[in-house]
Amino acid sequence: MRVLHLGKFYPPAPGGIETFTAILAREQVEAGDTVEVLVHSETRGWRSRRRQDGAVSVVEAGRPGQLAYAPLSPTFPLQLQRCIAQTRPDLLHIHVPNTSAFAALLLPAARRLPWVVHWHADIPLDSGSRLLRAAYPFYRPWEQALLRRADRIVATSAAYRDASQALAPWRDKTVVVPLALGDAETPAPAAPLWPLGKRRLLAVGRLSHYKGFEVLLDSLVALPDVALLLIGGGEREAALREQVARLGLTGRVQLAGQVDDTCLQQAYAQAEIFCLPSLDRAEAFGMVLLEAMRAGLPCVASAIAGSGVGEVVRNGETGMLVAPGDAAALSAALARLADDADLRTRYGEAGRQRWQTAYRPAAVMAATRRVYAAALAGRAAAARPG
Known part of the structure; x- marks a missing residue:
């Protein structure tokens, strides 16, 4: 054809x-x-x-x-x-x-x-x-x-x-x-992308308003043991950097901008938790969720009405869904995963299996x-x- x-x-x-x-x-x-x-x-x-x-x-x-x-x-x-x-x-x-x-x-x-x-x-x-x-x-x-x-x-x-x-x-x-989403090449070992001694949280996406990264930053104020690596570029970058400084998160939030595929795969390989905090149906599916599930990461995402995100992430099975824009609920979900290694492993393995069978x-x-x-x-x- x-x-x-x-x-x-x-x-x-x-x-x-x-x-x-x-x-x-x-x-x-x-x-x-x-x-x-x-x-x-x-x-x-x-x-x-x-x-x-x-x-x-x-x-x-x-x-x-x-x-x-x-x-x-x-x-x-x-x-x-x-x-x-x-x-x-x-x-x-x-x-x-x-x-x-x-x-x-x-x-x-x-x-x-x-x-x-x-x-x-x-x-x-x-x-x-x-x-x-x-x-x-x-x-x-x-x-x-x-x-x-x-x-x-x-x-x-x-x-x-x-x-x-x-x-x-x-x-x-x-x-x-x-x-x-198909297989990814196994990345070569690399220097740590997160500060030592912190839970490694990853978010990937265009720095646009609907992605909800402002809400994610707010949620981190109450999580001193969690460090965020945010990969992506976009029109909200300057505002997000100002927010990081204003909230006192400079030591544990890194805005990496656009990175090559090798660095992206290293980030997925090193991360412990993945988050997609989008706010509305502009997030129709969440391709990055498949990337995270392929890497065996537990996912925290927004329960957006009328979006495919809730079909990709199964709440309580491959990750956790929280109300869009609710920084307190997002913080609680991240805290639960940060504190429970067994739960991270269970959700991560279930997510990888779901990617294998459905996507x-x-x-x-x-x-x-x-x-x-x-x-x-x-x-x-x-x-x-x-």
Whole structure:
């Protein structure tokens, strides 16, 4: 099969959607498919380029600008037209949210193909961004047109599908397929990343408001024996550094910024507890939770209504769920794990087993293949006369 993926960015660009797109594309190539991925250039500029990720062909359309979370890429439609002409895909796999994907609605060559729309997240209208709220009325008709035209829609969890107002009219063609994560290379021994004598707490993610890292810092004030390593960059970095200093946490909180994959795997290998304190449904799934579970770490995460986080982390089995934004509850959960080595081990082992059984690429690849088959069959049936 020939598959053309449309996405925002592609690794080494960070992000859960980017990571998963690469995992799926590599798995498909391994299965014998011809796979191309059209995304935006991570660096700003007009220049487009083609590169290889092993046997996966990656086309990066020039991106001279960015508006909020939306890359501005006037050349994306042209690159899409070229990819279709050169690759001759059997199917488009469209990862959203991504405003550039709306180009498929306007190109006859794209409209002739079956579409699978991978719904990674709603537009986060409760994020506090006035720009997003103001822009969404203009975005929504395009979003709904994309969903209307899709032959099949993939949601990453039943909870997110059921809570999504955007998906509500299209439930009959929406299928749940979780994200996946493959094996990681065993990292070489490294110098300790945490201060000695402290419980080693790890958090990974973009430093955005919805990630709730401010709440995590507040929770640490009452936990003098816990040290945090926070990996990731973003617009809240300066505010978080100021908060660390104001709370007197400088000696046991390190904001590491973006790190390479080797350092990231060393962090997972050395950590004792993982935390994802996100505040709202902008956290649709939590790919980093799979990374933590793969490493055998117990997880503390937010019980976000309508998010897949509560499906990934099983409260009282692989970790603990607490109310979003509740620093006291988060502190209590972290304290319990910090004080109980047996509980950390039990949750960590259960999490690793859950990753092995539910979130491996082979199972997700098989489910995706069934979605493709349904999309192709549905399009073929619609094309038959009578």
